[in-house]
Amino acid sequence: MSQRARYIVGVDLGGTNIVVGAMPEDGSREIAFRSQPTHAAQGADLVVERMIQMIEDVITVVIAETGATRADFLGVGVGAPGPLDRALGMVITAPNLGWKMFPLRERIQSATGLQTTLDNDANCxxxxxxxxGAARGAKNVIGVTIGTGIGGGIIIDGKLFHGSSDVAGEIGHMTIDSTGRRCGCGNYGCLEAYASGTAIAERAREALASEVDGVLFRMCGGDLTKITAQMVYKAATDADPVAVDVVRETARFLGAGIGALLNVLNPDVVVLAGGVVNAGEALFGPLKAEVRRRAFAPAVDACRIVPGELGGSAGVVGAIAGFKAQTGITSA
Amino acid sequence: MSQRARYIVGVDLGGTNIVVGAMPEDGSREIAFRSQPTHAAQGADLVVERMIQMIEDVITVVIAETGATRADFLGVGVGAPGPLDRALGMVITAPNLGWKMFPLRERIQSATGLQTTLDNDANCxxxxxxxxGAARGAKNVIGVTIGTGIGGGIIIDGKLFHGSSDVAGEIGHMTIDSTGRRCGCGNYGCLEAYASGTAIAERAREALASEVDGVLFRMCGGDLTKITAQMVYKAATDADPVAVDVVRETARFLGAGIGALLNVLNPDVVVLAGGVVNAGEALFGPLKAEVRRRAFAPAVDACRIVPGELGGSAGVVGAIAGFKAQTGITSA
Known part of the structure; x- marks a missing residue:
């Protein structure tokens, strides 16, 4: 006799898209995952209204598909850009959204009538x-998400580690070159200043400055301002020498940061996510070689470095898992 | 009515000295702490014999001073140079001692008849x-010990964090300059290559190469090969400009590493130990300024950066605390 399934809704609020979906509490499947543009410029109220509408739509689909009732929904987990005050459920500041001290958890909770938790998007x-996903069953995990910037999350003994003031996991802002490139955070030589999507496109532009042909040059129509990190990954898989060089350098920078993390935290899995995983072996080959050069052998031998498996769903799945962890609800 | 006190013996095995002492299980005081030269060149058997003799001497003193009996001793905690296999109680390799795969825990346990635990010296x-000591009552702690090399330890939620294969905490081998100075580990740009005692003396030699006078120059009698890190700290407190510069640079390098650790681990305390704390405010002032430049404000605001309080006793006290943590014995 099986117990009646219970469901949790997850929300991943990004600067570009909102993704919402549901899972049974045991995480056995993804139901009704869907994405809509955030339209942050319309202001916080309209963004929250859209989130609530998406949550209600997902609940309706789950009920229709599974025969569940509203009482079978345990709550809502939300991932949002940080920094956050988890205790208060507030977004302290989110530059991409234009939000400051916004009581996101309370807004979702009162509109849906469902218990709601909040965590950082990179943690989720x-x-x-x-x-x-790719780190199922692991004990100590470091997640590195490469997009516009570099986000990170740390799992210690199977639990998300938040640090002493919810800031832990800012892996993009490890110094890898103390007198190096200026970073958006104001500091010099952060990993993010070398290996974020933004930095990868920038380095490709620098490398192409004296070129007049090649795959990458043609992809941007000769207009270097049009180069994106995605173009670089694509051109690298097409063996464009400039793109291959940029990806190989990216791997070296990431290897310096991830190697340091292996020496400090000795994880069993490092999960790399974001568009960069599209570069495939052109990235992972030299990355693993660099980590092996930089970290102690027992740390390297204990650790798998793998691409994420969940793609754009990872944030929603993690928001659901975060709801379980924060509320103490465990799967049957 | 107070319960009868129980005691734990701690041992800190270093390449230069062995320190042994005892504490009541609640850590309320240090009893019979004493130090002897290791004489590692005499070989492992004689070193272990000396350790056992020192343990027995300490037990005798505690019994004489407190009226305890041998049955009141819960066990022995040992800190030793790593890497170690804690599960097997083995020193895997200790270059300073010339040991390889040495069953240290079993040797101490069988000779004393007391339950024995083993952990890494920097962790202890x-x-x-x-x-x-200086991090009493803290939740998340990073310890940085600066000697010949740079050792580290990480406490997460009040518990030592060992990582997935007992390597965690190798803070000296974070990359702070990915194309920088060669490190003893074979890598380039490790924190240890810039800010260990060895590196501090080396940088002072480089800075003095074109000098013919000054406090530091006179301290080494004009023979630059005689310069030690301790001389540099001393000369800096005497306002020698070369030494002050070397200490300020050391603070900048340490600040890059510690700043990265604040962004990644967001601790509430960083404890700096080793001879370097003798440099006092000449070090801590610019170090804190550099960390504030490099780390996010909520991480900086949450964290005290302080000198260690226990000096040469820290390893013994930590070996005793480690015995409690590994055996599950908690103080009354």
Missing amino acids: ATLGEWFT | ATLGEWFT
């Missing part, structure tokens, strides 16, 4: 890969 | 400062 992405 | 030093 890491927790998602641990819950049902 | 950090745990000691957490148990009764």
Whole structure:
């Protein structure tokens, strides 16, 4: 006799898209995952209204598909750009959204009548890969998500580690070159200043400055301002020498940061996510070689470095897993 | 009516000295702490014999001073140079001692008849400062011990964090300059290559190469090969400009590493130990300024950066605290 299934809704609020979906509490499947543009410029109220509408739509689909009732929904987990005050459920500041001190948890909770938890989006992405993705079953995990910037999350002994003031996991802002490139954070030589999507496109532009042909040059129509990190990954898989060089350098920078993390935290899995995983072996080959050069052998031998498996769903899955962890609800 | 006190013996095995002492299980005081030269060149058997003799001497003193009996001794905690296999109680390799795959825990346990635990010396030093020193009562702690090399330890939620294969905490081998100075580990740009005692003396030699006078120059009698890190700290407190510069640079390098650790681990305390704390405010002032430049404000605001309080006793105190943690014995 099986127990009646219970469901949790997850929300991943990004600067570009909102992704919402549901899972049974045991994480056994993804139901009704869907994405809509955030339209942050319309202001916080309209963004929250859209989130609530998406949550209600997902609940309706789950009920229709499974025969569940509203009482079978345990709550809502939300991942949002940080920094956050988890205790208060507030987004302290989110530059991409234009939000400051916004009581997101309370707004979702009062509109849906469902218990709601809040966590950092990069933490959620890491927790998602641990819950049902590439780091399933691992004990100590470091997640590195490469997009516009570099986000990170740390799992210690199977639990998300938040640090002493909810800031832990800012892996993009490790110094890898103390007198190096200026970073958006104001500091010099952060990993993010070398290996974020933004930095990868920038380095490709620098490398192409004296070129007049090649795959990457043609992809941007000769207009270097049009180069994106995605173009670089694509051109690298097409063996464009400039793109291959940029990806190889990216791997070296990431290897310096991830190697340091292996020496400090000795994880069993590092999950790399974001568009960069599209570069495939052109990235992972030299990355693993660099980590092996930089970290102690027992740390390297204990650790798998793998691409994320959940893609754009990782944040939602992690928000659901975060709801379980924060509320103490465990799967049957 | 007070319960009868129980005692734990701690041992800190270093390449230069062996320190042994005892504490009541609640850590309320240090009893019979004493130090002897290791004489590692005499071979492992004689070193272990000396350790056992020192343990027995300490037990005798505690019994004489407190009226305890041998049955009141819960066991022995040992800190030793790593890497170690804690599960097997083996020193895997200790270059300073010339040991390989040495069953240290079993040797101490069978000779004393007391339950024995083993942990890494840098972990013990950090745990000691957490148990009764500068990080008392803290939740998340990073210990940085600067000697010949740079050792480290990490406490997460009040417990020593060992990582997935007992390597965690190798803070000296974070890359702070990915194309920088060669490190003893074979890598380039490790924190240890810039800020260990060895590196500090080396940088002072480089800075003095074109000098013919000054406090530091006179301290070494004009023979630059005689310069030690201790001389540099001393000369800096005497306002020697070359030494002050070397200490300020050291603070910048340490600040890059510690700043990265604040962004990644967001601790509430960083404890700095070793001879370097003798440089006092000449070090801590610019170090804190550099960390504030490099780390996010909520991480900086949450964290005290302090000198260790236990000096040469930290390792013994931490070995005792480690015995409690590994055996599950908690103080009354």
